[in-house]
Amino acid sequence: MTDPDRSKRDAGEAAALLVEPGMRVGLGTGSTVAFFLDALARRALPGLRCIATSPATARRGAELGLAVEDFDALDRLDITVDGADQVAPDGWLIKGGGGAHLREKIAAAAAERFVVIVGADKLVDHLGPPVPLELYRYGLPATLAALGEGARVRVGAPPSADGGVIADLRDAFDDPAALSARLDACPGVAGHGLFAPELVHEVVVGES
Secondary structure: OOHHHHHHHHHHHHHHOOOOOOOEEEEOOOHHHHHHHHHHHHHOOOOOEEEEOOHHHHHHHHHOOOOEOOHHHOOOEOEEEEOOOEEOOOOOEEOOOOOOHHHHHHHHHOEOOEEEEEEHHHEOOOOOOOEEEEEOOOOHHHHHHHHOOOEEEOOOOOOOOOOOEEEEEOOOOOOHHHHHHHHHOOOOEEEEOEEOHHHOOEEEEEOO
């Protein structure tokens, strides 16, 4: 196991200890979450009800014996655990390298406690591009034009689990709050990978 993998494992195993019997748990997406799923399954806690932010997580969770159900059956979560691509000192995150950022943000906002798990290599001095986007297919050329030349559809990326187009915004930026507000105001943007500090309750950093 490489040092980054050990760091991810440490973060995932630490986060699994935060889950208690009977909780409603949001399962994130990505390589660090895979370690969290393994650790959570090993604990074999009774009464867990889990939702997944991607089909891949749903499949893996079911294979491990976790009770994964549709989010339609739940209106809140006790805890959501997910990874991140970048974590800044002020608490802003960039997520969405795997293209599941819209569902991940919904699961984060629905949770009483949103816990981010990362290896130490994901800590940055300040956020930088790219910022993942999920765009509506309807009017896609107009949306891309409104976003500017830095917005590009991700080459080879399949549609999101909800049929959205995965793209990235590659423009440099200094103010994540201002960029987040701009993206929120664009009608063709279904979701973006900037997560505000208000969403984040804890960041667990693995350092082997």
